[in-house]
Amino acid sequence: MNEATHPAAHDVVDDDAFDEDDLLDDEIDDVDDDPDLLRPSSLAWKRRTAIEMAISGAIGLYTSFVLSIESLVLARNPDAVLGCSINSVINCATVAKSWQAELFGFPNAYLGIAAEAVVLTMAVAMIGGVVFPRWFMLSAEVVYTAGLLFAWWLFYEAYTDIKALCPWCLLITVTTTLVWAGLTRINVRDGHIRLPGRWGPGARRFVAAGNDWFVTIAVLVVLAAVVFFGYGWSLVS
Numbered sequence: 001m002n003e004a005t006h007p008a009a010h011d012v013v014d015d016d017a018f019d020e021d022d023l024l025d026d027e028i029d030d031v032d033d034d035p036d037l038l039r040p041s042s043l044a045w046k047r048r049t050a051i052e053m054a055i056s057g058a059i060g061l062y063t064s065f066v067l068s069i070e071s072l073v074l075a076r077n078p079d080a081v082l083g084c085s086i087n088s089v090i091n092c093a094t095v096a097k098s099w100q101a102e103l104f105g106f107p108n109a110y111l112g113i114a115a116e117a118v119v120l121t122m123a124v125a126m127i128g129g130v131v132f133p134r135w136f137m138l139s140a141e142v143v144y145t146a147g148l149l150f151a152w153w154l155f156y157e158a159y160t161d162i163k164a165l166c167p168w169c170l171l172i173t174v175t176t177t178l179v180w181a182g183l184t185r186i187n188v189r190d191g192h193i194r195l196p197g198r199w200g201p202g203a204r205r206f207v208a209a210g211n212d213w214f215v216t217i218a219v220l221v222v223l224a225a226v227v228f229f230g231y232g233w234s235l236v237s
Contacts, residue, residue, distance in 0.1 A: 040131075040190045041208070047127050053182040054123035057116050060175035063168050064112030070168075071096055071107035084167050089231050094164035100157045108154065112172060115147050119179050126186075137183075137192045144180050151176040155223075159230060170227070174220060181216040 073080050074096050084092040095101060101108055122132070122140065132140075151173045158165055185207045187193045195203050206212060228235070 041186070043129055045189070045208075046186060049182045049185050050123045050126035053179050054120060054127065056175040056178040056182070057120035057123055060112060060172055060179065061116035061120055063171050063175070064109045064116055067096075067109035067166075067168050067172075068107055068113060071101070071109060089164060089235055090167060091164040092166040092168060095158055095162055095166040095169060098157075098162050100154060100162065108150075111147075111150075115144070116175075116179075119144070119183075123182075134192045137187050137190075141183060141187050141193065144176075144183055148176050148180040159226070165227065165231070165235075170223075173223065177219060177223075178216065181212065185212055 070082055070084075070092060073082065074093060078097070080093070082092045082096075084090065085094070088094075096107075104111070118140075126132075154169060155173050158169065184193070188195075188203050189207045191200070191204065193203075194200055
């Protein structure tokens with residue numbers, strides 16, 4: 001009995017296969033020496049990144065809850081002294097009373113609670129082996145990129161305009177950066193984010209080797225250096 005009498009035989013799909021039709025010819029040529037780059041990342045590789053995202057998301061969620069509680073305390077008593085108000089530089093109350101802290105008419109921490117809860121759920125699902133479709137991963141990338149830009153904008157405002165820093169807000173900046181880096185790592189490695197030409201396989205190879213971790217760490221080191229050189233020992237005095 002020939003294969004033509006069984007069309008269902010053609011319907012079998014390898015879940016691990018990567019759609020090469022979506023790749024450019026020079027992309028395919030560039031990965032001939034490393035065909036694994038044409039396939040989605042392994043569960044073990046993705047799980048390591050998802051664990052980092054889950055830990056960062058959990059810390060960010062806790063931090064957002066703390067900030068939301070502090071906003072309620074200040075709403076009841078604007079003169080309240082918060083535990084993280086150490087001096088004129090490290091002063092959560094000063095930051096919380098600024099207009100930047102309620103950019104949309106309510107404490108920014110509420111946005112953090114919603115965003116980090118979604119990220120934490122998604123990360124735990126990926127640890128368990130769930131594979132989200134490309135449209136979902138790209139949507140998450142867009143939304144969380146907006147969150148990353150917002151977090152860094154708030155840091156910039158605190159640093160240049162408010163002239164005071166909130167330790168919890170700084171922690172949010174760090175965790176948001178780590179989550180975004182993890183999400184982008186997965187999207188690049190799995191081909192959800194498709195860079196043109198040879199940049200595509202080059203980027204996948206870069207993150208598959210873990211080199212993007214050095215970039216992430218460098219960004220956080222620069223953040224710490226900016227804070228220290230901007231305020232020096234006044235941070236603890």
